[in-house]
Amino acid sequence: HDYPWDIYSLKELLHATNSFHDDNKIGEGGFGSVYWGRTSKGVEIAVKRLKAMSAKAEMEFAVEVEILGRVRHENLLSLRGFYAGGDERLIVYDYMPNHSLMTHLHGQMSNDLLLDWPRRMNVIIGSAEGVAYLHHEANPHIIHRDIKASNVLLDSNFRAKVADFGFAKLIPDGVSHLTTRVKGTLGYLAPEYAMWGKVSESCDVYSFGILLLEIVSARKPIQKLPDGLKRDIVQWVTPHVLNGEYDKIADPKLKGKVDGAQLRAVVTVALRCVNGDPEKRPRMEEVVQWLKGGILAGERRNKEIAAAAAKVEDEEDDETDYERFGTGEFELGSSKHGAKIR
Ligand SMILES: Nc1ncnc2c1ncn2[C@@H]1O[C@H](COP(=O)(O)OP(=O)(O)O)[C@@H](O)[C@H]1O
Numbered sequence: 440h441d442y443p444w445d446i447y448s449l450k451e452l453l454h455a456t457n458s459f460h461d462d463n464k465i466g467e468g469g470f471g472s473v474y475w476g477r478t479s480k481g482v483e484i485a486v487k488r489l490k491a492m493s494a495k496a497e498m499e500f501a502v503e504v505e506i507l508g509r510v511r512h513e514n515l516l517s518l519r520g521f522y523a524g525g526d527e528r529l530i531v532y533d534y535m536p537n538h539s540l541m542t543h544l545h546g547q548m549s550n551d552l553l554l555d556w557p558r559r560m561n562v563i564i565g566s567a568e569g570v571a572y573l574h575h576e577a578n579p580h581i582i583h584r585d586i587k588a589s590n591v592l593l594d595s596n597f598r599a600k601v602a603d604f605g606f607a608k609l610i611p612d613g614v615s616h617l618t619t620r621v622k623g624t625l626g627y628l629a630p631e632y633a634m635w636g637k638v639s640e641s642c643d644v645y646s647f648g649i650l651l652l653e654i655v656s657a658r659k660p661i662q663k664l665p666d667g668l669k670r671d672i673v674q675w676v677t678p679h680v681l682n683g684e685y686d687k688i689a690d691p692k693l694k695g696k697v698d699g700a701q702l703r704a705v706v707t708v709a710l711r712c713v714n715g716d717p718e719k720r721p722r723m724e725e726v727v728q729w730l731k732g733g734i735l736a737g738e739r740r741n742k743e744i745a746a747a748a749a750k751v752e753d754e755e756d757d758e759t760d761y762e763r764f765g766t767g768e769f770e771l772g773s774s775k776h777g778a779k780i781r
C-alpha cells in the first residue's frame with residue numbers, strides 16, 4: 440500500500456506491550472495511557488491506549504489518527520499505525536527514548552542535565568519548525584491547540600518531535616478563526632481562546648511563547664507562591680527583562696552555562712508570541728526565522744570566540760608556559776557551551 444502507516448492486529452500489540460503491563464507504562468495523559476513495546480520485528484514502539492470508550496474519547500482518537508496520518512515532518516511524531524475494534528482504540532507511534540521536555544525540565548531527569556543549553560536551542564528551533572509546518576505547509580492547515588512541555592518528545596538525538604494531536608483542528612482554506620469549546624492546558628492558553636473560545640493559529644503561537652520561556656528557565660507556566668497566590672511565567676519574566684537581568688531568567692541548574700545573546704533572543708521572541716492581542720503576535724514562520732537568526736548568530740559568534748581563543752593559546756604555546764595547564768585557564772571561552780553570561 441502507498442500510505443506510510445499500518446493497521447495492526449490486537450494480538451500483535453498485546454504481544455508487543457506484554458498485554459499492556461503496568462511495567463510497560465511510560466506516560467499518562469487525559470486521553471489514555473501510553474505503553475512501551477517491541478514488535479515481533481524488534482522495533483520499539485509506543486502505544487497509546489484509550490482509557491474508556493466514550494463519544495469524546497472516540498473523537499480524540501479519530502482526530503489524532505486522521506491528522507497524524509496526513510503529516511510528515513522531522514519535528515512531528517510519526518504515526519506507525521493504529522488498531523480500532525470492539526472497545527479498544529490503540530495508536531502506535533515511533534518510540535521516543537528521551538521522553539518529553541516535561542521530564543527534563545521538571546521531572547525525574549531534570550537533575551541529570553541531559554538537556555544542556557545547545558540541546559535546548561536545537562529543541563526550540565525544531566519544535567518551532569514542526570508547528571510552522573502545521574500552520575503553513577499542511578493542507579488543510581492544522582492548529583494543534585495543546586502545545587506544551589509534555590507534548591514535545593525527544594528522539595535519541597534529542598531532536599524535538601511535537602506530539603499529541605487529540606485536540607488538533609483542521610482549518611479549511613479562507614477561514615481565519617473558529618469558535619470552539621476550550622480545550623488545552625491552563626497556563627498555555629491564549630486569553631482570547633480561554634475567554635471566548637476563539638481559535639486561530641495565533642493561539643498556538645501564544646502557547647509556543649510560554650513553552651519558550653519554560654525551556655530557557657525550567658519554570659512552570661503557572662507557579663504557586665507560598666501565600667497561595669499564583670503567578671504566571673510572563674508576570675515572572677517581565678520585570679527581569681525590564682531590568683536587563685537575563686542571568687536571573689536562565690535555568691539555575693545550568694549554572695551559567697548559557698549563551699547570553701541566545702537567551703536574550705529567545706526571550707524577546709517569546710514575549711512577542713505572548714502578546715495579549717492575537718493580531719500582534721507573529722506567525723510561526725516569522726518565529727522560526729527570528730529564532731534561527733538569534734540562535735545561529737550566537738553559535739557563529741561562539742565559534743569565532745573559540746577560534747580566537749585557540750589562536751591566543753597557540754601563540755602562548757610558543758612560550759610553553761606549562762604551569763598554566765590544568766588550572767582551568769585553557770577552558771576560557773568554554774567553546775562548547777558558549778560564553779557565560781555576565
Ligand atoms: N512515542 C512516544 N515515545 C515515548 N513516550 C511517549 C510517546 N508518546 C507519548 N509518550 C509519553 O506519554 C505521555 C502522554 O502522551 P500524549 O500523546 O501526550 O497523550 P495524551 O493525549 O494522553 O496527553 C507523553 O507526555 C510522553 O511522556
Ligand SMILES: [Mg+2]
Binds near residue numbers: 469589590603
Ligand atoms: Mg499530552
